[in-house]
Amino acid sequence: EVQLVESGGGLVQYGGSLRLSCAASGFTFSHYAMTWVRQAPGKGLEWVSTISVSGDNTYYADPVKGRFTISRDDSENTLYLLMNSLRADDSAVYYCARYVRPVYYFDYWGQGILVTVSS
Amino acid sequence: IQLTQSPSSLSASVGDRVTITCRASQGINSYLAWYQQKPGKAPKLLIYAASTLQSGVPSRFSGSGSGTDFTLTISSLQPEDFATYYCQQLKSYPLTFGGGTQVEIK
Numbered sequence: 540e541v542q543l544v545e546s547g548g549g550l551v552q553y554g555g556s557l558r559l560s561c562a563a564s565g566f567t568f569s570h571y572a573m574t575w576v577r578q579a580p581g582k583g584l585e586w587v588s589t590i591s592v593s594g595d596n597t598y599y600a601d602p603v604k605g606r607f608t609i610s611r612d613d614s615e616n617t618l619y620l621l622m623n624s625l626r627a628d629d630s631a632v633y634y635c636a637r638y639v640r641p642v643y644y645f646d647y648w649g650q651g652i653l654v655t656v657s658s
Numbered sequence: 659i660q661l662t663q664s665p666s667s668l669s670a671s672v673g674d675r676v677t678i679t680c681r682a683s684q685g686i687n688s689y690l691a692w693y694q695q696k697p698g699k700a701p702k703l704l705i706y707a708a709s710t711l712q713s714g715v716p717s718r719f720s721g722s723g724s725g726t727d728f729t730l731t732i733s734s735l736q737p738e739d740f741a742t743y744y745c746q747q748l749k750s751y752p753l754t755f756g757g758g759t760q761v762e763i764k
Contacts (some may be wrong), residue, residue: 574753576701584693584701584744586753598751599706643748644691644706651700 541565541647543635548652555625556657561618561635561649571614572638574645575620577631577654585631588620589638602628640645659683659747663756669764676732678759680745685725689749692721692730693756696741704743705730735761 547559561573575587589598590608597609608621618635632653636645660683661700670676680690693701694708703712705721708728718733740763745756 583758584695584746584755586746586755589751589753598753602753639706642707642714644687644703645693645701645746646703646706646712648700648702 541637543637543647543649545633545635545649545652548558548654550655550657551625553656553658556621556623557625557654559620559633559635559654561620563616563618563637566637566647568611572640573609573618574610574636574638575618576634576636576645576648577629578634578651579628579631582631587627587633589595590618601613604650613620622654625654627656627658630654630656659686659750659754661747661754661756663743663745663759665683665759666757667760667762669762670735671731671764672735672737674735674764676726676735676739676761678730678743678745678761679757680723680728680730682726682728682747686747686749688724689747690721690728691746691748692719693744693746694741695744701744732761737763 542564544562551557572590590609606624610619630650634651635649637647690708692705695701706709709721726753742758742760
Protein backbone atom coordinates (compact mmCIF):
# COMPACT_ATOMS: atom_id res chain seq x y z
CA GLU A 540 0.00 0.00 0.00
CA VAL A 541 1.36 3.40 -0.98
CA GLN A 542 1.78 5.72 2.00
CA LEU A 543 3.08 9.25 2.30
CA VAL A 544 3.46 10.68 5.79
CA GLU A 545 4.43 14.31 6.37
CA SER A 546 6.11 15.58 9.50
CA GLY A 547 7.98 18.62 10.75
CA GLY A 548 5.20 21.18 10.73
CA GLY A 549 4.18 23.45 13.56
CA LEU A 550 4.29 27.02 14.77
CA VAL A 551 7.21 29.18 13.68
CA GLN A 552 7.92 32.89 13.97
CA TYR A 553 7.96 35.29 11.05
CA GLY A 554 11.33 35.06 9.31
CA GLY A 555 12.06 31.64 10.78
CA SER A 556 12.79 28.31 9.15
CA LEU A 557 11.21 24.89 9.10
CA ARG A 558 11.99 21.62 7.35
CA LEU A 559 9.15 19.37 6.31
CA SER A 560 9.68 15.67 5.68
CA CYS A 561 7.57 13.21 3.72
CA ALA A 562 8.27 9.54 4.41
CA ALA A 563 7.26 7.29 1.53
CA SER A 564 6.51 3.58 1.59
CA GLY A 565 4.78 0.95 -0.51
CA PHE A 566 6.43 1.89 -3.80
CA THR A 567 9.88 2.37 -5.33
CA PHE A 568 10.46 5.97 -4.26
CA SER A 569 13.49 6.49 -6.51
CA HIS A 570 11.36 5.88 -9.61
CA TYR A 571 9.01 8.84 -9.10
CA ALA A 572 9.09 12.59 -9.23
CA MET A 573 7.63 14.12 -6.08
CA THR A 574 5.88 17.35 -5.30
CA TRP A 575 4.60 19.66 -2.54
CA VAL A 576 1.21 21.37 -2.63
CA ARG A 577 -0.16 23.70 0.03
CA GLN A 578 -3.56 24.97 1.06
CA ALA A 579 -4.07 28.06 3.18
CA PRO A 580 -6.99 27.92 5.63
CA GLY A 581 -10.27 28.12 3.72
CA LYS A 582 -8.48 28.56 0.39
CA GLY A 583 -7.75 26.48 -2.69
CA LEU A 584 -4.83 24.29 -3.63
CA GLU A 585 -1.50 25.87 -4.56
CA TRP A 586 1.38 23.98 -6.15
CA VAL A 587 4.65 24.73 -4.33
CA SER A 588 7.51 22.67 -5.75
CA THR A 589 8.48 19.56 -7.72
CA ILE A 590 11.65 17.49 -7.84
CA SER A 591 12.54 15.15 -10.67
CA VAL A 592 13.33 11.46 -10.37
CA SER A 593 17.06 12.10 -10.40
CA GLY A 594 16.83 15.11 -8.12
CA ASP A 595 18.73 17.15 -10.68
CA ASN A 596 15.73 19.23 -11.69
CA THR A 597 13.69 21.26 -9.26
CA TYR A 598 10.82 23.67 -9.89
CA TYR A 599 9.25 26.29 -7.64
CA ALA A 600 6.22 28.53 -7.52
CA ASP A 601 7.14 32.21 -7.71
CA PRO A 602 6.00 33.03 -4.12
CA VAL A 603 8.52 30.55 -2.65
CA LYS A 604 11.38 30.78 -5.14
CA GLY A 605 14.63 31.63 -3.39
CA ARG A 606 13.20 30.83 0.05
CA PHE A 607 12.18 27.14 -0.20
CA THR A 608 14.35 24.20 -1.23
CA ILE A 609 13.02 20.79 -2.23
CA SER A 610 15.26 17.75 -1.95
CA ARG A 611 15.07 13.98 -1.73
CA ASP A 612 16.97 11.15 -0.07
CA ASP A 613 16.28 7.98 -2.02
CA SER A 614 18.22 5.88 0.50
CA GLU A 615 15.74 6.98 3.18
CA ASN A 616 12.67 7.13 0.89
CA THR A 617 12.10 10.66 2.09
CA LEU A 618 11.18 13.96 0.46
CA TYR A 619 12.04 17.25 2.10
CA LEU A 620 11.01 20.88 1.92
CA LEU A 621 13.30 23.38 3.62
CA MET A 622 11.43 26.62 4.19
CA ASN A 623 13.37 29.79 5.06
CA SER A 624 12.33 33.40 5.61
CA LEU A 625 8.82 32.29 6.42
CA ARG A 626 6.00 34.80 6.11
CA ALA A 627 2.41 34.85 7.34
CA ASP A 628 1.12 33.91 3.88
CA ASP A 629 3.12 30.67 4.02
CA SER A 630 0.73 29.46 6.72
CA ALA A 631 -1.05 26.46 5.25
CA VAL A 632 -1.49 22.73 5.27
CA TYR A 633 1.36 21.26 3.21
CA TYR A 634 0.82 18.05 1.28
CA CYS A 635 3.40 15.88 -0.40
CA ALA A 636 2.28 13.90 -3.41
CA ARG A 637 3.64 11.40 -5.86
CA TYR A 638 3.94 12.81 -9.37
CA VAL A 639 3.41 10.31 -12.16
CA ARG A 640 5.13 11.17 -15.41
CA PRO A 641 5.02 11.09 -18.39
CA VAL A 642 1.27 10.78 -18.07
CA TYR A 643 1.20 13.70 -15.61
CA TYR A 644 -0.87 13.63 -12.46
CA PHE A 645 -0.54 13.47 -8.66
CA ASP A 646 -1.92 10.08 -7.72
CA TYR A 647 -1.11 9.62 -4.03
CA TRP A 648 -1.14 12.34 -1.39
CA GLY A 649 -0.08 12.51 2.23
CA GLN A 650 -2.50 13.50 4.97
CA GLY A 651 -1.02 16.98 5.17
CA ILE A 652 0.89 18.88 7.84
CA LEU A 653 0.00 22.29 9.23
CA VAL A 654 2.50 25.13 9.19
CA THR A 655 1.58 28.31 11.04
CA VAL A 656 3.76 31.40 10.81
CA SER A 657 3.17 33.88 13.59
CA SER A 658 3.99 37.56 13.40
CA ILE B 659 -1.28 29.29 -17.23
CA GLN B 660 -4.41 30.34 -15.40
CA LEU B 661 -7.34 27.99 -14.89
CA THR B 662 -10.83 29.38 -14.40
CA GLN B 663 -13.39 27.03 -12.93
CA SER B 664 -17.11 27.61 -13.03
CA PRO B 665 -19.26 27.72 -11.17
CA SER B 666 -17.40 28.40 -7.92
CA SER B 667 -20.23 26.65 -6.08
CA LEU B 668 -23.43 24.85 -6.88
CA SER B 669 -26.31 23.23 -5.07
CA ALA B 670 -27.65 19.96 -6.38
CA SER B 671 -29.76 17.03 -5.31
CA VAL B 672 -28.92 13.36 -5.15
CA GLY B 673 -29.41 11.90 -8.61
CA ASP B 674 -28.76 15.17 -10.46
CA ARG B 675 -26.35 15.43 -13.36
CA VAL B 676 -23.61 17.93 -12.50
CA THR B 677 -21.16 19.60 -14.87
CA ILE B 678 -18.15 21.67 -13.85
CA THR B 679 -16.09 23.55 -16.39
CA CYS B 680 -12.43 24.54 -16.39
CA ARG B 681 -10.99 26.98 -18.90
CA ALA B 682 -7.25 27.44 -19.43
CA SER B 683 -5.75 30.77 -20.39
CA GLN B 684 -3.78 29.03 -23.14
CA GLY B 685 -3.81 25.63 -24.78
CA ILE B 686 -2.73 22.74 -22.59
CA ASN B 687 -3.53 19.83 -24.91
CA SER B 688 -4.88 17.16 -22.55
CA TYR B 689 -2.54 17.83 -19.62
CA LEU B 690 -5.41 18.27 -17.20
CA ALA B 691 -6.38 16.44 -14.03
CA TRP B 692 -9.42 16.64 -11.75
CA TYR B 693 -9.35 16.14 -7.98
CA GLN B 694 -12.02 15.79 -5.30
CA GLN B 695 -11.42 17.12 -1.82
CA LYS B 696 -13.55 16.64 1.28
CA PRO B 697 -13.15 18.83 4.37
CA GLY B 698 -10.05 18.03 6.37
CA LYS B 699 -8.85 15.45 3.84
CA ALA B 700 -6.21 15.32 1.15
CA PRO B 701 -7.29 15.71 -2.48
CA LYS B 702 -8.14 12.55 -4.37
CA LEU B 703 -7.35 12.05 -8.05
CA LEU B 704 -10.45 11.43 -10.18
CA ILE B 705 -9.44 12.02 -13.80
CA TYR B 706 -6.12 12.49 -15.58
CA ALA B 707 -5.16 13.28 -19.15
CA ALA B 708 -8.48 15.16 -19.33
CA SER B 709 -10.63 12.05 -19.75
CA THR B 710 -8.97 8.99 -18.20
CA LEU B 711 -10.71 7.69 -15.11
CA GLN B 712 -8.33 6.87 -12.26
CA SER B 713 -8.51 3.28 -11.07
CA GLY B 714 -11.17 2.76 -8.41
CA VAL B 715 -13.11 5.93 -9.23
CA PRO B 716 -16.81 5.31 -9.95
CA SER B 717 -17.85 5.44 -13.59
CA ARG B 718 -20.41 8.19 -12.89
CA PHE B 719 -17.42 10.56 -13.07
CA SER B 720 -16.21 11.51 -16.52
CA GLY B 721 -13.99 14.16 -18.05
CA SER B 722 -13.77 15.67 -21.49
CA GLY B 723 -12.08 18.42 -23.42
CA SER B 724 -8.79 19.38 -24.95
CA GLY B 725 -6.91 22.59 -25.60
CA THR B 726 -8.49 25.25 -23.40
CA ASP B 727 -11.94 23.99 -22.43
CA PHE B 728 -12.60 21.04 -20.14
CA THR B 729 -15.52 19.58 -18.24
CA LEU B 730 -16.00 17.23 -15.31
CA THR B 731 -19.39 15.52 -15.27
CA ILE B 732 -21.01 13.54 -12.50
CA SER B 733 -23.82 11.64 -14.19
CA SER B 734 -25.89 10.93 -11.08
CA LEU B 735 -24.81 12.73 -7.92
CA GLN B 736 -24.42 10.53 -4.86
CA PRO B 737 -24.31 11.60 -1.19
CA GLU B 738 -20.58 10.89 -1.00
CA ASP B 739 -19.91 13.25 -3.94
CA PHE B 740 -20.60 16.42 -2.00
CA ALA B 741 -17.14 17.96 -1.91
CA THR B 742 -14.92 20.54 -3.59
CA TYR B 743 -13.52 19.78 -7.04
CA TYR B 744 -10.32 21.20 -8.54
CA CYS B 745 -8.86 21.08 -12.01
CA GLN B 746 -5.07 21.21 -12.50
CA GLN B 747 -2.91 21.82 -15.52
CA LEU B 748 0.35 19.90 -15.87
CA LYS B 749 1.42 21.24 -19.28
CA SER B 750 4.07 23.60 -17.97
CA TYR B 751 5.57 25.10 -14.83
CA PRO B 752 4.34 26.68 -12.68
CA LEU B 753 1.72 23.99 -12.33
CA THR B 754 -1.61 25.56 -11.47
CA PHE B 755 -4.96 24.64 -10.00
CA GLY B 756 -8.35 26.10 -10.68
CA GLY B 757 -10.08 27.97 -7.88
CA GLY B 758 -12.33 25.04 -7.00
CA THR B 759 -16.03 24.24 -7.25
CA GLN B 760 -17.88 23.44 -4.07
CA VAL B 761 -20.76 21.01 -4.63
CA GLU B 762 -23.36 21.33 -1.89
CA ILE B 763 -26.57 19.55 -1.05
CA LYS B 764 -29.76 21.28 -2.20
